[in-house]
Amino acid sequence: MNYPVWTPPILGGGMIIGIIAILHVFVSHFAIGGGLFLPVTERKAYRENNPALLEYARSHSRFFVLVVLVFGAVSGVGIWWSIALVNPEATATLIHVFVWGWAIEWVFFIVEIAAAFIYYHGWDRLDRRTHLIVGWIYFGAAWASLFVINGILTFMLTPGRWLETHSFAAAFFNPGMLPSCVARTAVAVALAGVYALVTASTVRDVALRSEVVQYAAKWLLAGTAAIPIAGLWYISTLPPAARDISMGGAPAVTIFAGLSIFFSAAVVIFTYFGPYQRPRHFNLTFAFLLAVMALSSTGVTEWVREAVRKPYIIYDYMLANGVRVDDLPRLRQEGILKSALWARHREVDPKALESTGQEIFRAQCASCHTVNGYNSVRFAVKGWRWILIDYQLSHLSEVKGFMPPFVGTEEERKALGAWLATLNPTPATVEIEPPPPGEKAQVQPAPSSGESKP
């Protein structure tokens, strides 16, 4: 409303954020878990006087740098870019609340990147002890950056006492922060195992490959063992409505929550009976299969985490379309068009009802819905006559609990309804004639030229 609305066709803004974010999460957690895996493996190689294992750690560090420093760093920036384009109001709010948190995270990034390069280029240059210390510095900085960004992320779903105090501490140490941090740390350890399995499967020496494959599988299993406990703890901190959405309130979200458990369980089972028990038979194809399952698990879990936050983008403070909860009474009274800075119509124009409705759609709905693509509004109202559309809009948050209420005047609602009704051919109406006594009801289609507009 406050900003012009970018409406990328087919995918929609939300899906663009989702694709970038899921890929980033899959790599950024490896950036942390892998950062632990490297010095631990290096130390193990020194202790066991195992030069072959050391050589593996060295080659893994190259893979690590190429994946983490390039894709991880740039996709992280990509999330920031995309959220600012799709929901600038929420991004601006987060930056106002957390600018020093982000600044602190930036310091950790600097340390992290410097340490990663020095670790990678320092294998032949640094003595063992210094090289290991640099590895630990990397891990410390990487985990600290997770600690910070995790607090900002969980704030969006569980802002807790910030809603009353507006203090940084209340925002950061919100109810979901600690359990989510534990869960993400466990995911990072598990993903360190997933990625290590990929590189381990390419080791030529059979004995070393078996050893490293089994070792990597242990990382994966250890990480996933901690996830359910941390996950349940995290779920216990969710607002009740968010919990309800994931547990049957919204079937798609429930299915995805189930898929999250399914993919995670599949990863564990395949890992246990595959690389852990039969490391000799493990190969690159199997490793990629596991990685794809782990990516699927990450993807659906993050999708569920985002979905349960609906209808808010910052819980109890800002709705998914960027409208602040505090502004609802004013907007209901004044109407949304008066506050929609970029709308071409500043009030409902009865002569251009449908194009006014489209403006209202852009201002209020387009941050989640596309017209014809992902979360298509055309499909959502297919087969609905105008009167049903208007009824749904009047009770939007009651009929669909994960959607924000319609905000605006009655005229604006009718204009939006009028535009929505134009998206599909007018449905054939069905009329039921009252049957004469003793006969069945006759159902027949009515002419389609009936009511389509207010």
Add this chain to the structure above:
Amino acid sequence: MNPVIPAPVPIPLPAPVWLLEFLLVFTFVLHVVAMNFLAGGVMMLTLSSFLGRHDLQHREFARRAARAMPPVVAFTITLGVAPLLFLQLVYGQLFYTSSVLMAWSWLAVVFFVLLGYYGVYWFSLQQDELGARAPWVILATTVLFVFVAFIFSRNMTLMLRPQDFYPLHLRHEVGSVLGPVTAPGLARLLHFLVGAAAVAGLGVALLARTWRTEAPELAVWARAYGVKWFMAGTGVEFLVGLWFLFGLPQDIRAMFLGGDRLATALLVIAVVLAMLAMVAAKRSLAAACVAIVGTLSLMAVIRHLVRVAYLRPYFDPRTLPVQGQWFVFVLFALLLVGGLATVAWMLRAFFHPAPRAT
């Protein structure tokens, strides 16, 4: 018609504007030094890579200098995060609007940087394997980064012109704005790119010092070569700078031509420092570096003054409410000092390693 500008976030700023603007300018200087090494570095590598097909010196130079590029890309990106953060905090309603209006190209920055970054790694790690294709790989990488510079330059210019927002919104689909390539716009882009070539030349001369033991001849050649780029780049930069200055709106240009004493003094000192850097470059690299960092810092301040002047009729961040989050700020400052000390320790350990235990 009054310009359409979104309302600022109704949450107080977490520090006074002067502090946020100081951090914005300070962190921008850090970013711009790395960015100059990157943009100028890939240009130098492209030229040397093509010349290296017939010239051993250039080939060897491209091979060695390319190894330094991946960290330069990483630090350009990372150091760019902070100034963008403070920019969004203070000037968010202008920056977000211009970004959304040009959303497709702005988002493309992420993909161009990703491809360019992998291009740098590809060239750096596999120059020999790439053979005759190597110059084309680094050329494509350079083109990608120039596109990034172009889009950045467009957005940073557009955000200063809120009077254009609504007319552009009416004329174009949201996200597809890129704006006409005007002479002042081109001057701004060239000002950055030519400056980058000059600073990267100085960077190469510095880098060559680390090759003195392993490749003494190349080190001498590369130092002279880098200084040549610096001298030529800085010379051209004076002309491009003048073009840029005279392309500014009259009232803003006048600030730097005596209308505002501070602005004029800053510009004069920045130019004098650049000249001193040219004089010093052949004798003392350290002195030249100090002078050129001084020029870059002053130019960053001047850039900020230009921004403030452009926006003066529309928005003054000093009118925004402030409620300091001092405890977290002090934590940030302490961590910054600790973080930089840690980086310094690691760099020292890397460049002056202790003898390896057997």
